[in-house]
Amino acid sequence: MLHQKRGSIRSVDLAGYMGYSKPSVSHAVKNLRTGGFLVIDENGCLCLTDKGRTVAEKIYERRQFFMEQLIAAGVDQETAEQDAHQIEHAISDLSFQKLKEKAQQTN
Structure with missing residues (x-):
C-alpha cells in the first residue's frame, strides 16, 4: 500500500500516484471520511481509521x-x-x- 512505501500521504500525493484529478480525490476522501474510513490529521495527511485499515x-x-x-x-x-x-x-x-x-x- 502507498502508505507503507511513503509513510504519510496527503490528497495531492494520492492524486499524483493514482493518476486522478485533485477534485476526484478530494471527493473520494470526503466520502471515505463520512464513512469513517479515514481522518485527516493536523498536517493534512490522510490516516486510515481501524475500519479503513481493515x-x-x-x-x-x-x-x-x-x-x-x-x-x-x-x-x-x-x-x-x-x-x-x-x-x-x-x-x-x-x-x-x-x-x-x-x-x-x-x-
Missing part, C-alpha cells in the same frame, strides 16, 4: 492473491496487476474465500 488490508490481500495466481498461470506482471485490481473489487467474499481455500489445498 478494508484496505482485505483489498490488498485479494489483490496479492489474484496477482500471484495470474502470474503463476503465465500472465505477465503488468496484465496481472491490472486484472487483479479489477477482480479484487468484483468478487464476493464467499467466492474469494472458496478460491483461497482451494489454492491452499493444492499447495
